[in-house]
């Protein structure tokens with residue numbers, strides 16, 4: 183297996199080579215958002231400097247070139263997730279909008295009052311609130327599958343709740359708060375055996391491991407560009423063609439129509455039928471460049487590198503008396519959530535920041551999950567392709583200072 187040349191990777195990220203309060207930046211907040219490599223920055227700058235124009239209907243050269251790059255990004259992303267066709271890749275603002283699109287379009291058209299949407303305790307608010315809104319508008323019900331004390335989500339904890347009343351399973355691929363990797367194939371097979379479609383909140387997966395929507399067998403897969411070394415303002419909903427084809431539009435406006443009269447309008451097929459208004463052209467091109475950049479690395483080597491960092495961080499943090507790691511599921515993505523007996527997460531985050539270390543302190547938009555563990559917040563260190571063991575040491579040493587200050 184190839185090993186990752188982390189120093190060569192880091193050379194692609196201008197932002198990493200700076201000091202924070204006189205200390206080298208250790209950016210360990212990748213589950214919130216990742217940094218951007220030079221090829222992504224260059225691709226977006228080049229678009230704005232040399233060929234930018236609005237897409238699709240322009241007859242002039244710049245519009246045609248811009249359209250080619252925009253639709254080319256869609257094809258690049260389709261290949262990256264092994265989608266059967268690029269028309270199944272819908273650009274959204276991010277995972278949150280992608281999930282809202284399914285709730286609003288598929289949910290309102292195909293879920294019936296009294297039917298259940300099955301989610302889990304691991305979910306991010308983006309995969310809870312849209313279903314609560316649909317419940318309040320449509321009268322569907324929400325069911326929640328439990329996680330274990332160690333953050334494991336057992337497939338049977340989900341599959342045993344799939345019944346004749348289940349209209350949709352909506353589930354995270356990886357928990358952003360605990361790092362738990364969900365056994366999607368097993369859950370999806372059980373859901374499909376009962377004719378129930380599966381939406382995956384895949385936000386935390388594409389930067390860390392190969393995502394193959396056909397191998398997973400799922401029906402919808404949502405993710406955000408900014409988590410996977412791409413820009414904000416762009417994300418993807420991938421859906422199976424036979425489902426997208428029958429779903430009503432999500433938003434109305436230009437681009438998504440064939441014709442409009444005051445009496446009625448005719449709508450385009452997916453993906454454009456779900457992309458009302460001028461799209462995030464430069465951002466989509468940036469996401470395509472991020473996928474090209476990521477695809478230039480051996481994703482297995484990336485996963486192995488991040489797993490090594492996870493193991494080292496777990497070892498170093500477990501050695502700190504009074505530090506409690508929350509979530510020890512196996513397998514787990516490179517995310518370490520923890521509390522310390524004597525210090526509040528926000529104090530911990532503030533102190534380690536003074537040591538140049540960027541972590542997240544809070545509920546991570548997973549308040550129900552925090553509540554399930556009797557917590558209001560944790561500190562979360564989350565690793566990416568460019569992080570190093572030296573940065574783990576920088577975090578651990580700063581936490582030792584917290585221990586001495588508050589211990």
Ligand SMILES: Cc1ncc(COP(=O)(O)O)c(CNc2co[nH]c2=O)c1O
Pocket residue numbers: 213214215275276277278279306308309354356357358359383384385386406408417546547
């Ligand atoms: C699992 C998961 N789902 C959905 C979202 C929403 O993505 P967005 O639409 O791009 O915002 C996030 C973002 N998670 C985080 C954002 O900030 N800290 C986080 O952990 C996430 O981690």
